[in-house]
Amino acid sequence: MPGGGFVRLPGGSVVVALTLPRPPAEGVVEGAIEGGNVRVLVHAVNRARALTRLRNLGMRAVYLRGNAQPPTPDEITAVLHHPDGLLWRCAPDRAAELWHPIRALLG
DSSP, X not given: OOEEEEEEOTTSOEEEEEEEXXXXXXXXXXXXXXXXXXXXXXXXXXXXXXXXXXXXXXOTTOOOOSSSSOOOHHHXXXXXXXXXXXXXXXXXXXXXXXXXXXXXXHO
């Protein structure tokens, strides 16, 4: 199920959405499933910068190939309203789960 996509916003910036394997973590966010996949959203100036932001956080093997799973309007709204512009939640989406800041995933 890994995949991703992007949307270019009217102002020129982009929102990149990636479905990635969940990294092993010492602590698990309440309600999150250990293992499995996560959906990560990044708001950045361009696609390259979005991927660089993730790589700088330790996600070295992150690539965006194609645009098979672009962010939904709800995902775009969520990441644009977050001060860090980096969010995640378990994939596939569960209706009750809220978006988490990226530091909660990397703990």
